Amino acid sequence: MKELVRRVSVIFSFLLFSGGTSLFAESGDVDISGTLFHHILNGRSVDLFPGVPAVTLPLGISVHQAMLFVSVVLILLLFLRAARNKSMKPKGVRSIAEIMILFVRDDIVYPVMGKERGEKWLSFFISLFVFLLTVNLIGLIPAFKTATGNINVTTAMAVIVFFLTFAVGFKELGVPGFFKNMYPEGVAFPIGIFVVLLEFIGLFTKSIVLSLRLFANMFAGHLAILSFLVLIFVISPFFSLVSVPFAVFTYVLEVLVALLQAFVFTLLSCIFISMASTPEGE
Amino acid sequence: MELFEIEPGLAIWTWLSFGLLFFILWKFLLPSLLKSIKDREKTIAGAVDNAEEIQKRLDEIKKEESKIIDKARAQADKILGDTRKEADVLKSRLIAKAEEEAEAIVSRAKLKAAEEREVLLQALQEELADFVCEASEKVTGVSFTSEKDRRMVKEMARTL
Numbered sequence: 001m002k003e004l005v006r007r008v009s010v011i012f013s014f015l016l017f018s019g020g021t022s023l024f025a026e027s028g029d030v031d032i033s034g035t036l037f038h039h040i041l042n043g044r045s046v047d048l049f050p051g052v053p054a055v056t057l058p059l060g061i062s063v064h065q066a067m068l069f070v071s072v073v074l075i076l077l078l079f080l081r082a083a084r085n086k087s088m089k090p091k092g093v094r095s096i097a098e099i100m101i102l103f104v105r106d107d108i109v110y111p112v113m114g115k116e117r118g119e120k121w122l123s124f125f126i127s128l129f130v131f132l133l134t135v136n137l138i139g140l141i142p143a144f145k146t147a148t149g150n151i152n153v154t155t156a157m158a159v160i161v162f163f164l165t166f167a168v169g170f171k172e173l174g175v176p177g178f179f180k181n182m183y184p185e186g187v188a189f190p191i192g193i194f195v196v197l198l199e200f201i202g203l204f205t206k207s208i209v210l211s212l213r214l215f216a217n218m219f220a221g222h223l224a225i226l227s228f229l230v231l232i233f234v235i236s237p238f239f240s241l242v243s244v245p246f247a248v249f250t251y252v253l254e255v256l257v258a259l260l261q262a263f264v265f266t267l268l269s270c271i272f273i274s275m276a277s278t279p280e281g282e
Numbered sequence: 283m284e285l286f287e288i289e290p291g292l293a294i295w296t297w298l299s300f301g302l303l304f305f306i307l308w309k310f311l312l313p314s315l316l317k318s319i320k321d322r323e324k325t326i327a328g329a330v331d332n333a334e335e336i337q338k339r340l341d342e343i344k345k346e347e348s349k350i351i352d353k354a355r356a357q358a359d360k361i362l363g364d365t366r367k368e369a370d371v372l373k374s375r376l377i378a379k380a381e382e383e384a385e386a387i388v389s390r391a392k393l394k395a396a397e398e399r400e401v402l403l404q405a406l407q408e409e410l411a412d413f414v415c416e417a418s419e420k421v422t423g424v425s426f427t428s429e430k431d432r433r434m435v436k437e438m439a440r441t442l
Contacts, residue, residue, distance in 0.1 A: 131303055152289040
């Protein structure tokens with residue numbers, strides 16, 4: 001076991017280091033910020049290995065689009081395989097799928113929405129969590145990119161939650177009821193209107209924050225890893241002795257952040273949707 | 283590409299990807315998974331309920347068992363007590379009977395001894411009377427064979 005961990009660490013460090021060298025493989029003229037953003041931001045080509053020319057994606061699709069597609073395919077394959085396994089004792093892929101399902105059900109949806117209402121929403125939140133988690137994690141594979149490190153993707157996801165908040169609120173409480181729900185009981189008329197206004201603005205800001213939080217966390221994590229590697233070329237090759245361990249540590253931290261951010265996004269979405277459709281005081 | 287570059291195509295692609303994923307999961311894959319999880323939870327809950335039921339029944343049986351044991355013990359104690367009492371009664375009755383019988387035997391023996399004594403005494407008196415008569419006859423030469431003489435001698439022997 002120890003040997004395996006050692007080997008994985010060596011390979012991992014090599015990959016990280018080689019990823020770092022690929023940053024500057026293109027030319028001797030170093031444009032640090034440009035190179036960093038090139039490896040994080042969206043583009044049309046993928047840098048697979050150092051020294052190997054970048055592969056341009058077909059049909060004009062961007063890397064982040066490809067990452068989203070790959071994530072969806074991976075999730076579908078995982079759940080397809082899990083659904084085929086009918087055993088009472090979950091094993092392998094099935095247990096991974098069940099862990100995610102039970103996590104979303106027991107730690108997010110049921111505590112927030114309750115069992116009866118939560119059951120109707122379970123599929124949506126499982127899909128949301130699994131989608132975000134996979135997209136977050138897939139970017140940690142060398143040569144892959146994190147699509148959630150793109151503001152357009154996170155905003156698109158936040159927009160879904162935003163419209164669902166309104167749609168569910170209107171459906172459950174009616175349009176007047178939805179706005180009446182924002183008016184706090186026992187508050188004088190002018191102040192109450194002000195509160196309704198704030199609550200209404202809050203609906204937008206919540207979604208914006210939801211989007212920005214996920215984007216910033218994923219983007220910053222990758223930027224931190226690459227920044228550590230860039231230091232090797234900026235300071236000295238010997239700095240890799242410090243940089244690589246730090247990069248590895250940040251990488252491990254990123255796995256946690258990826259999980260945490262998928263959880264936070266799903267939990268907050270669940271809370272927003274639940275709050276919008278629950279009458280005041282309940 | 284810029285950091286905050288607006289890419290409507292990517293946003294639409296995100297919606298499409300997520301929409302497709304949600305649709306397939308919701309319509310085809312999750313129902314069977316959720317159902318099997320629910321079934322398993324039901325089976326587990328059923329097994330737990332069953333186990334609890336068995337435990338409850340076991341406790342009841344244990345209670346009943348201890349009750350039965352207590353009852354049996356009490357009954358045994360009662361039977362033992364009753365038996366002891368009966369044995370005591372029987373014992374005292376037997377002792378009394380034995381004592382009575384012994385007394386009767388003793389008194390019978392006494393009576394018989396007295397009778398024997400009387401018979402012996404009578405035999406002795408007669409023997410003595412015969413002896414006296416014979417001795418007097420030899421000494422005096424007078425015959426004391428009549429019934430009257432013998433009775434007189436007997437009376438004399440009795441007064442000795």
